[in-house]
Amino acid sequence: MIRVGIVGATGYGGAELIRLLVGHPQVQIANLYSSSAEGDALEKTFPHVSGLGLPNLSPIDAKSMSADNDVVFLATPAGVSAGLSPQLMELGGTKVIDLSGDFRLESGEAYRSWYKREPAPAEWVQKAVYGLTEWNQEQVAGASLVANPGCYPTATLLALIPMMRSGWVKPGSWIVDAKSGVSGAGRGMSLGVHYSEINESIHAYKVSKHQHTPEIEQELAKQSGVESFVQFTPHLVPMTRGILVTAYGQLEADVSQQQIQEMLEATYADKPFVRVRPAGSHPHTKEVLGSNYCDIAVHVDERTGRVILLSVIDNMVKGAAGQAIQNMNVMFQLPEKAGLPLVPVFP
Ligand SMILES: NC(=O)C1=CN([C@@H]2O[C@H](COP(=O)(O)OP(=O)(O)OC[C@H]3O[C@@H](n4cnc5c(N)ncnc54)[C@H](OP(=O)(O)O)[C@@H]3O)[C@@H](O)[C@H]2O)C=CC1
Numbered sequence: 001m002i003r004v005g006i007v008g009a010t011g012y013g014g015a016e017l018i019r020l021l022v023g024h025p026q027v028q029i030a031n032l033y034s035s036s037a038e039g040d041a042l043e044k045t046f047p048h049v050s051g052l053g054l055p056n057l058s059p060i061d062a063k064s065m066s067a068d069n070d071v072v073f074l075a076t077p078a079g080v081s082a083g084l085s086p087q088l089m090e091l092g093g094t095k096v097i098d099l100s101g102d103f104r105l106e107s108g109e110a111y112r113s114w115y116k117r118e119p120a121p122a123e124w125v126q127k128a129v130y131g132l133t134e135w136n137q138e139q140v141a142g143a144s145l146v147a148n149p150g151c152y153p154t155a156t157l158l159a160l161i162p163m164m165r166s167g168w169v170k171p172g173s174w175i176v177d178a179k180s181g182v183s184g185a186g187r188g189m190s191l192g193v194h195y196s197e198i199n200e201s202i203h204a205y206k207v208s209k210h211q212h213t214p215e216i217e218q219e220l221a222k223q224s225g226v227e228s229f230v231q232f233t234p235h236l237v238p239m240t241r242g243i244l245v246t247a248y249g250q251l252e253a254d255v256s257q258q259q260i261q262e263m264l265e266a267t268y269a270d271k272p273f274v275r276v277r278p279a280g281s282h283p284h285t286k287e288v289l290g291s292n293y294c295d296i297a298v299h300v301d302e303r304t305g306r307v308i309l310l311s312v313i314d315n316m317v318k319g320a321a322g323q324a325i326q327n328m329n330v331m332f333q334l335p336e337k338a339g340l341p342l343v344p345v346f347p
């Protein structure tokens, strides 16, 4: 059995890791860590995990963490992993999968500018592997430190990478309009997630300033060989889970919806968690709820010469904990689908 430790178990990402890992046939949840509730049972925070026989919350201590786990998931706010992961790596003994943005951006300057904090040591940023499993499987398999992608970049990149690699879309023309459920903001309380202020309302936020913009641009460039800007605008919608990305690109080639459909189907034919839906369809976030799927549909507007890609994920699963477990499976040479639910919760 693989001994797993989870830091940030009292948060949403941590809770989702537990929900999925309890059912994983090759995993034992060995340790849960907390910076604020050491010694407590997790049931005190989350009654929904009562009766699962989980360990009590332990203090965060790099030395014992590296000795007591085969892999540690960090489901912690930006900045925590930048300090803790290098310590764990230097002690050896455990692999790390970081759900935060601390090791995703290759440029320390970009991290400083978009996250407004000091980057992790460059040496470890260079060694980290970006865990978009479908596109970096080989690198993930050999990694000790995985930077799990952000929720918006996951839904965006899975749709855009094949299109950019095809050369059919004008670089720099992508407009990505994304909508997220409120759990994407984590469990911390603020006016920004206050029920009476967000219910029955929708708004854009961080327009042209969201920290996932450079992550999308970086990985799109790496996978397609073409550097370009992406115009990314996130919106908050009054639902608990789910992300819908609507991405618009200007077609450069005379290419039909059917040709794009065939290219997408061929690209993802052997990828169990990407479902290319029939061309012209409209995936709902509810159709991937609770699952590790990313469902993608293509539309071509012949009048405007644009391709429109629709991509949906559950932000807590493919956008966070599920993809992290998919990466763990690849790192430990387990079946990629192990422990991951294959049927969404519907309705
Ligand atoms: N929610 C989502 O959909 C997604 C989240 N992410 C990323 O995953 C990470 C976790 O997100 P999420 O679970 O939603 O956030 P939450 O706010 O729900 O939980 C974060 C947890 O981190 C712990 N924590 C806070 N401060 C510290 C600290 N200084 N040192 C150690 N632990 C700390 C807290 O637990 P305790 O007090 O017990 O230590 C807290 O419960 C974030 O980086 C987020 O950006 C990525 C993709 C999607």
Ligand SMILES: CC(=O)N[C@@H](CCC(=O)OP(=O)(O)O)C(=O)O
Pocket: 078, 099, 100, 101, 149, 150, 151, 180, 181, 182, 183, 184, 185, 186, 211, 212, 234, 236
């Ligand atoms: C709805 C909502 O607030 N979503 C969060 C997603 C944050 C996140 O996942 O941040 P990192 O991946 O960069 O750590 C946001 O837009 O900031």
